[in-house]
Amino acid sequence: MTATATETTYREALREGLRDALRSDDRVFLMGEDVGDYGGCFGVSLGLLEEFGPERVRDTPLSELGFVGAGIGAALAGMRPVVEVMTVNFSLLALDQIVNNAATLLHMSGGQFSVPIVIRMTTGGGRQLAAQHSHSLEGWYAHVPGLRIVTPATLEDARGMLAPALADPDPVLLFEHGLLYNTKGTLPSTPVAVDLDRAAVRRPGTDVSLVTYGGMLPRTLDAADRLDEAGISAEVVDLRTLRPLDDDTVTGSVRRTHRAVVVDEGWRSGGLSAEVAARIGELAFYDLDAPVARVCTAEVPLPYAHQLEEAALPSAERIVAAAREAVGRRHG
Amino acid sequence: MNAPPEEEAVTARHRLDLLRTMTLIRRFEETCAELYSAGRIRGFLHLYVGEEAVATGVLSTLGPEDTVVTTYREHGHALARGVPTEALLAEMFGRVTGCSRGRGGSMHLFDRETNFLGGNAVVAGAIPLAVGVALAEKMRGRSTVTACFFGEGALAEGAFHESANLAALWRLPVLFCCENNRYAMGTRLTKEHAQTDLALRASCYGIRSTSVDGMDVLAVQEAAARAVDEIRAGVGPHFLELRTYRYRAHSMYDADRYRDKAEIAHWKERDPIEALATDLTESGDLDDAGRAQLESEVAAELEEAVERAEQAPVEPVGDLLRHVRTEGAP
Numbered sequence: 001m002t003a004t005a006t007e008t009t010y011r012e013a014l015r016e017g018l019r020d021a022l023r024s025d026d027r028v029f030l031m032g033e034d035v036g037d038y039g040g041c042f043g044v045s046l047g048l049l050e051e052f053g054p055e056r057v058r059d060t061p062l063s064e065l066g067f068v069g070a071g072i073g074a075a076l077a078g079m080r081p082v083v084e085v086m087t088v089n090f091s092l093l094a095l096d097q098i099v100n101n102a103a104t105l106l107h108m109s110g111g112q113f114s115v116p117i118v119i120r121m122t123t124g125g126g127r128q129l130a131a132q133h134s135h136s137l138e139g140w141y142a143h144v145p146g147l148r149i150v151t152p153a154t155l156e157d158a159r160g161m162l163a164p165a166l167a168d169p170d171p172v173l174l175f176e177h178g179l180l181y182n183t184k185g186t187l188p189s190t191p192v193a194v195d196l197d198r199a200a201v202r203r204p205g206t207d208v209s210l211v212t213y214g215g216m217l218p219r220t221l222d223a224a225d226r227l228d229e230a231g232i233s234a235e236v237v238d239l240r241t242l243r244p245l246d247d248d249t250v251t252g253s254v255r256r257t258h259r260a261v262v263v264d265e266g267w268r269s270g271g272l273s274a275e276v277a278a279r280i281g282e283l284a285f286y287d288l289d290a291p292v293a294r295v296c297t298a299e300v301p302l303p304y305a306h307q308l309e310e311a312a313l314p315s316a317e318r319i320v321a322a323a324r325e326a327v328g329r330r331h332g
Numbered sequence: 333m334n335a336p337p338e339e340e341a342v343t344a345r346h347r348l349d350l351l352r353t354m355t356l357i358r359r360f361e362e363t364c365a366e367l368y369s370a371g372r373i374r375g376f377l378h379l380y381v382g383e384e385a386v387a388t389g390v391l392s393t394l395g396p397e398d399t400v401v402t403t404y405r406e407h408g409h410a411l412a413r414g415v416p417t418e419a420l421l422a423e424m425f426g427r428v429t430g431c432s433r434g435r436g437g438s439m440h441l442f443d444r445e446t447n448f449l450g451g452n453a454v455v456a457g458a459i460p461l462a463v464g465v466a467l468a469e470k471m472r473g474r475s476t477v478t479a480c481f482f483g484e485g486a487l488a489e490g491a492f493h494e495s496a497n498l499a500a501l502w503r504l505p506v507l508f509c510c511e512n513n514r515y516a517m518g519t520r521l522t523k524e525h526a527q528t529d530l531a532l533r534a535s536c537y538g539i540r541s542t543s544v545d546g547m548d549v550l551a552v553q554e555a556a557a558r559a560v561d562e563i564r565a566g567v568g569p570h571f572l573e574l575r576t577y578r579y580r581a582h583s584m585y586d587a588d589r590y591r592d593k594a595e596i597a598h599w600k601e602r603d604p605i606e607a608l609a610t611d612l613t614e615s616g617d618l619d620d621a622g623r624a625q626l627e628s629e630v631a632a633e634l635e636e637a638v639e640r641a642e643q644a645p646v647e648p649v650g651d652l653l654r655h656v657r658t659e660g661a662p
Binding site for chain 1: 399401430431432433434435436440442443444449450451452454457458459460461462463464465466467468469471490491494495497498501654655656657658659661
């Protein structure tokens with residue numbers, strides 16, 4: 001039997017991942033605002049209510065603190081809840097439960113009580129939704145010991161990251177970028193196993209490493225294409241997991257290219273890009289031929305107006321400019 | 333551990349057990365205060381003196397399959413649930429033999445053996461967890477009860493209201509135990525709540541709600557037993573308001589400037605331990621010698637537990653990073 005490739009989208013790939021999980025483990029259930037009748041606020045869980053019923057595809061009231069906490073409690077009691085929060089912005093209403101409970105209970109109980117929960121949420125801007133629906137706060141969560149932070153950027157990861165996240169006995173936050181839901185592509189009909197501990201080189205190159213994740217991957221790949229036209233060979237590293245960071249893959253790339261540009265939709269100050277750049281400095285300083293550069297979102301609450309929002313977000317042009325700066329005049 | 337049948341009188345043996353548990357809690361707390369004052373244990377310490385009837389009465393109605401979720405003033409709950417005294421004291425001493433390996437301290441007591449889920453130091457922060465445990469149990473068709481303890485201060489937090497709504501909406505087997513000791517740290521009830529009838533507020537969610545004299549262990553037990561029976565029968569959550577009082581300050585740091593000494597003295601006149609002891613004496617089930625023997629047995633248990641706990645090893649610093657993520661996980 002040969003595996004056939006199927007035309008699909010990022011949204012459908014996420015749904016397939018959920019369907020696989022619900023089919024393969026009775027302990028798994030999906031809970032969140034509008035995951036059932038509505039089909040998920042971004043359509044990810046469309047049809048799952050009909051297939052699995054209202055106990056396992058459970059609509060909740062608008063009580064992020066309450067239902068995220070309830071998910072943590074259900075995980076403590078041995079279930080494998082997948083909790084959907086509409087966006088990372090709303091997850092701040094549940095921040096106490098995520099940071100003070102999910103991330104701490106195993107440790108505070110001296111290893112007695114683990115929290116095998118997966119919390120899914122949308123992140124990122126680019127859809128003219130203004131400041132309360134557009135921010136990229138996954139880097140904040142990556143600050144917290146006890147959490148694992150995963151950011152599927154490809155169809156394969158959208159399909160395949162949920163299973164290992166659910167197999168993890170500890171809390172995993174899974175960030176889906178809002179701009180990626182309609183991304184089209186093909187997937188093998190059998191899911192590919194995903195290793196959550198490893199970053200991935202999405203495009204090999206020799207002159208500069210572009211290190212990114214999530215919603216910034218497509219425009220970073222676009223930037224790499226443009227650089228290629230200018231005679232600069234860029235390697236694109238997709239971090240995939242923001243905590244724990246895969247230092248080996250990042251520094252391995254930097255050791256080959258000797259230059260690095262970190263592309264992060266989060267803000268620059270105190271952000272994930274700072275962490276990645278610092279690690280490159282700590283681990284590969286003597287391999288660098290240029291300072292590590294960063295392309296981040298402008299330090300402003302994301303505005304509604306299209307031209308302002310686009311000016312704030314990292315663009316292929318800004319990534320290209322940063323890479324050219326890092327590479328210097330050698331490639332003109 | 334099971335609730336005595338309602339139609340039967342509570343036996344003398346059972347009442348003596350309640351007296352022993354309450355006495356153990358009181359003397360345990362006094363021991364902690366001494367150890368703290370001597371600098372032998374540290375951190376924040378919130379004592380349960382005066383409130384013993386609440387944990388003792390409620391937890392006497394639960395079985396081993398049930399779950400307990402609680403707050404940072406939880407020594408009494410842990411003792412009444414049967415978490416070993418020595419493991420609790422070892423936790424205070426920060427020893428590796430502590431019930432949380434010395435990672436939690438007084439405010440974060442955990443014990444898997446007795447389904448004792450902590451020990452939460454954010455007011456109302458554990459209430460959603462209780463809802464989730466109850467949801468998991470219900471989804472698996474089990475008829476267990478999850479008891480969740482919190483103070484009346486928690487009723488001002490959104491976490492309580494979101495949890496109450498979820499539990500009522502999904503008819504979950506949660507016993508909400510609101511320990512109304514009339515002060516949220518230093519803020520009195522009437523400065524905290526526009527509506528101070530707490531059971532009335534819980535009832536707005538369609539939750540069966542009862543107010544109980546939390547200084548009367550038999551009244552607490554009777555109300556809790558009835559609520560637990562109903563919850564097991566599948567009617568959904570129950571809210572118990574347990575009217576009680578803490579004799580001591582909020583914590584060992586608290587100078588207790590906000591309470592009238594006469595008020596404290598008034599509540600002490602209704603001491604739950606003395607009330608039950610008097611009751612037992614009048615019914616001929618306890619005499620002075622019996623009381624003295626109970627006290628000396630509790631004192632001996634505590635003395636031995638303190639000694640063993642304090643002498644237990646600490647966790648090596650090399651193990652600092654353990655228990656952040658599950659060990660040996662894929």
